[in-house]
Amino acid sequence: MRSRVKSIPYSCPNIAEEDIEAVVNVLRSEFLTQGPVVPEFEVAVSRFTQIPYCVAVSNATAALHLALMAMDVGVGSRVWTSPNSFLASANCARYCGATIDFVDIDSATRNISTIYLREKLEKAKILNELPDVVIPVDYSGLPCDLAEIRDLADEFGFKVLEDASHALGATYQNRPVGSRFADATVFSFHAVKIVTTAEGGMIATSNAEIAERVRLLRSHGMTRDSQIFRNQSDGPWYYEQQCLGYNYRMTELQAALGLSQLRRIEQMHAARMSIADRYDRALSSAPLILPPRKSDRVSSWHLYAVEINLIRARQSRREVFDAMRAAGIGVNVHYIPIHTQPYYHDLGFVASDFANSMEFYGRAISLPMYPTLLASEQNRVIDTLLREI
Numbered sequence: 001m002r003s004r005v006k007s008i009p010y011s012c013p014n015i016a017e018e019d020i021e022a023v024v025n026v027l028r029s030e031f032l033t034q035g036p037v038v039p040e041f042e043v044a045v046s047r048f049t050q051i052p053y054c055v056a057v058s059n060a061t062a063a064l065h066l067a068l069m070a071m072d073v074g075v076g077s078r079v080w081t082s083p084n085s086f087l088a089s090a091n092c093a094r095y096c097g098a099t100i101d102f103v104d105i106d107s108a109t110r111n112i113s114t115i116y117l118r119e120k121l122e123k124a125k126i127l128n129e130l131p132d133v134v135i136p137v138d139y140s141g142l143p144c145d146l147a148e149i150r151d152l153a154d155e156f157g158f159k160v161l162e163d164a165s166h167a168l169g170a171t172y173q174n175r176p177v178g179s180r181f182a183d184a185t186v187f188s189f190h191a192v193k194i195v196t197t198a199e200g201g202m203i204a205t206s207n208a209e210i211a212e213r214v215r216l217l218r219s220h221g222m223t224r225d226s227q228i229f230r231n232q233s234d235g236p237w238y239y240e241q242q243c244l245g246y247n248y249r250m251t252e253l254q255a256a257l258g259l260s261q262l263r264r265i266e267q268m269h270a271a272r273m274s275i276a277d278r279y280d281r282a283l284s285s286a287p288l289i290l291p292p293r294k295s296d297r298v299s300s301w302h303l304y305a306v307e308i309n310l311i312r313a314r315q316s317r318r319e320v321f322d323a324m325r326a327a328g329i330g331v332n333v334h335y336i337p338i339h340t341q342p343y344y345h346d347l348g349f350v351a352s353d354f355a356n357s358m359e360f361y362g363r364a365i366s367l368p369m370y371p372t373l374l375a376s377e378q379n380r381v382i383d384t385l386l387r388e389i
């Protein structure tokens with residue numbers, strides 16, 4: 001055994017007594033599913049994000065899938081996203097039978113490059129292969145260049161599905177992410193994310209039609225709303241399936257946890273911001289590239305991902321990573337570029353297709369970042385990193 005020093009994870013859910021109580025209250029109540037708490041959570045997220053319609057689902061992967069379906073993505077459609085993301089950002093297009101393609105990141109922001117996006121759109125236009133939907137991903141919680149992406153969407157006629165799985169609480173041009181430039185925005189409430197429901201996701205949109213379609217799709221495509229029945233009702237028990245949907249519902253337990261967590265989001269965000277500030281100050285002269293900041297947006301700081309300056313550092317990324325892990329510090333790497341996965345290789349992608357994402361992947365290390373990370377623990381992370389790099 002190396003030592004008994006407590007190990008520090010890279011992320012850690014923030015569960016308070018009041019969260020536990022909220023979940024237990026649901027267990028004692030009449031409804032475990034399809035009760036009043038899911039709609040309450042939806043309203044709370046809608047208020048917080050300033051996005052009119054919010055629809056809760058079982059996870060963000062389901063949210064991405066249904067949002068694409070609601071945007072009429074199917075066989076023959078084209079969807080583009082960033083390779084520097086979690087698998088789900090691309091898999092959702094494949095669920096719909098659409099073709100997927102990627103646009104490389106801007107090395108400065110680690111988000112989809114609007115320069116490459118424009119280039120690719122111009123080429124695609126000539127070939128008559130424009131995308132139907134582009135999925136920008138707010139990597140680490142830093143919003144993408146959403147205004148530029150919106151302009152391109154209007155010019156080239158595609159829809160924007162923002163994968164803000166990391167970015168609940170982030171702002172862009174002084175407004176919550178998703179509130180203005182995207183056709184729909186997805187948030188994740190997975191255990192490591194900003195607000196958790198253990199597993200959970202949300203589709204947020206100002207488009208009433210998308211919201212309505214997603215609501216149908218999350219529950220088998222069925223409705224009990226007599227206003228929209230296509231057939232004559234047989235009686236009070238009558239329900240109607242109008243399209244092929246899924247069971248992607250969120251439970252009342254999950255919603256109660258999310259609702260309770262959401263009450264602390266500002267406090268949790270403030271804690272993440274001060275941890276980021278502290279890392280920035282302590283690491284400013286190390287052989288590292290620190291996470292980008294931009295004056296017109298505020299990150300939710302889901303991740304604090306540094307890049308090793310491979311020319312100035314004494315050790316390789318692998319060596320630094322191993323040394324940190326050996327010291328009980330739960331560093332991680334986000335992300336293995338999606339297009340390098342065997343499944344995507346089989347679809348014809350090769351590693352060198354997206355060079356910036358590959359370079360970023362070769363240098364990236366995510367340091368521990370969560371609201372309850374103690375200053376003493378953060379000092380240990382900083383000291384170990386400065387010693388090893």
Ligand SMILES: *Cc1c(COP(=O)(O)O)cnc(C)c1O
Nearest residue numbers: 059060061086088165188190200
């Ligand atoms: C976590 C994550 C997802 C998937 O979220 P789940 O709720 O786990 O399905 C999708 N995209 C990104 C960028 C993520 O980080």
